[in-house]
Amino acid sequence: MSDPTFRAGFDLALETAINTALQYDPATRARLQPLDGRTLALDLTAPQIQCYLCLAGDRVYVRQQEDGGVTTRIGGSAISLVRLLKDPDATPAALGVSISGSSTLLAELQEILRDLDIDWEAPLAQLVGDIPAHTIGTVLRGASSWLSANLNRAPAAAAETISEEWQLTPPQAQFEAFVEDLAELSLATERLEARVHLLQAQFARREAE
Amino acid sequence: MKDRKTTHFGYQEVPVEEKAGRVAEVFHSVASRYDVMNDLMSGGIHRLWKRFTIELSGARPGQQILDIAGGTGDLTARFSRIVGASGQVVLADINASMLEVGRDRLIDRGIAGNVVPVQADAQHLPFPDNTFDCITIAFGLRNVTDKDLALRDMLRVLKAGGRLLVLEFSKPQSRLLEKIYDQYSFRLLPLMGKLVANDADSYRYLAESIRRHPNQETLKQMMVEAGFVECEFHNMTGGIVALHRGIKP
Structure with missing residues (x-):
């Protein structure tokens, strides 16, 4: 995507899709307004794309260049980032997602996206x-x-x-029973080995006397 | 008569003092259909070129922006949203018909308050020194008679650290694309002009003026010579259009 025309087309399509979806979820639009002026930088590794989501009023602007301050920067694969934003149990470390800047914006966006209800x-x-x-x-x-x-x-x-x-x-129960038996056998073998070592030591002492 | 200075008007050589009038005739003629023709000629891609221009402008709320040759106000409308109530956008065009269409269109879209339309010649800008944070000139520089003079005057009215962005047709980077583009410009474009705007000559002038416009490197050098620093350009759509950016030191 080295020609800026293609990239501008991609950004425009993404921006239009986001804002069209938001048009049908007034609650989310209202929750975005307090975040006015904040910018989320996305450093995607797969596919390799860098973009900025700028929040202005109840709209989201997608940009490929941003000279102003970035509030939060997150990096990782597209799938990881989507999971991080949508899955309440997901953690950045487990998904291999890096975060710099304010984590508050990310937390707020996570909450908003989880409640997203487009009509x-x-x-x-x-x-x-x-x-x-x-x-x-x-x-x-x-x-x-x-x-x-x-x-x-x-x-x-x-x-x-x-x-x-x-x-x-094998069924899970059978497999678990097998694992338990194996662990018991392993312990019994270790105990037997220790007993044999002890007997060997006793015999050696008697022979020496 | 032999010593009379001339300049190009498309592929014709005309006396310097005549060019502005001839260009004005072209734009008076196309003003009412300008937007339709832009969409038709570029397949809507001009919106993407302008979008990239806005991004590179780095415009911020509260800034003063000058949109030279602003025509029907495409860039002005977007800048108006960005600079907000605390900023100001000056929509400047030398051509009264274009300016009128632009001003009416902006008002119809509810864009007013922070936009000031001004009829101005890019070579002699009617503004004090160090006034603007950013100046854009989109598809206008090739129509200016003395481009060096215009660039120097833009530098004058920019604040230190301010940016000039020149969006203009340029030279395609591939031979194949250049051939296809030539066929399109000289055969299809005048035909479309004839059918849609009933004005083949104006669109023939458009194609010719693009060929006479300095290429990417030449324009960059002109900006450096005018006094801009950190000059760079971005080719778009294979070099059919280039966006030049320079900063006032």
Whole structure:
């Protein structure tokens, strides 16, 4: 993206997307206003992009150059940064994200993004009307919650299928029992070894007498 | 008559004192359709060029900005939002028709209060020394008769540390792009001018004036000679347009 035209196009698209989304979430817009004048610098490593998110009123401006002060600078892969902003249990160290400057802005943005609730039905209603938009919205919300629930259950279900159905790996309980037996055997072996050493030492002493 | 100084007007040589009038005729003719034609000719990319110009301007709330050859007020509108109520943007253009269209358009968009329209010649700016934090001239310098004089006057009205940004058509960096661009400029552009603005000649002048404009390195050198420091340029869209930036020491 060395030609500034392409980069300006990317920034404009991102900025338009953010502000269009914010247009349909008045609560988030109101919460952004106290952050007016603050700048978040993003040093993305994958993909390698540097950009600045400047908060002005209830709008967000995306820039590739920023001469003014940066409030907070965060660096890491795009996926890590999204997880950091959305996942309440995520920590920067665990995700390999570096942070410099004020961490307050980051904490405030994390809180705002977690509560983000964009009313997608509003723009849809402008295109197709209220009732079709509500129907589509209900179907999409149902599909989204089904997908989200299934995605959350997916790792456990996959593990169960691999061990119970396909029997490619032992079940967890069996594996844990095996590990316990192994640990006990290991301790017993060590005790036996110590006993043998003791007996060897006693025999050696008797032979010497 | 032999000693009469001449300058270029597109590919024609005209007496120096005639050029401003000829350029004025072109812009009087295109003023009402200027924005439509800009979008059409550049495919909307001129908005991205201007966006990058704003970014490099480093404009801040409270600053004084001069938008020379501001035309229909694209840059002025954006600067007006940035400098806020405590700052001021002067929309300057030598052409009354362009200035009128720009002023009306800004008022229609609710942009007023911190914008002052001024009819001014870039070679003789009607402002005191050290007035502005930033000066921009977008797609205007090539129409100025004496560019060196204009650059020196811009330096005069800038505050120390202030920035000049010159956004202008320039020389494409690849031979292939240059050929495609030539075909587009000399065949398609006048045709579009004829169809949309009913004025093929003005758009032929546009293509010719771009070819006569100094290339990237020459313009950078002109800025250095005018007294600017830390001069640099950024090629955009393969060099079709270049953004030059210089700072007043």
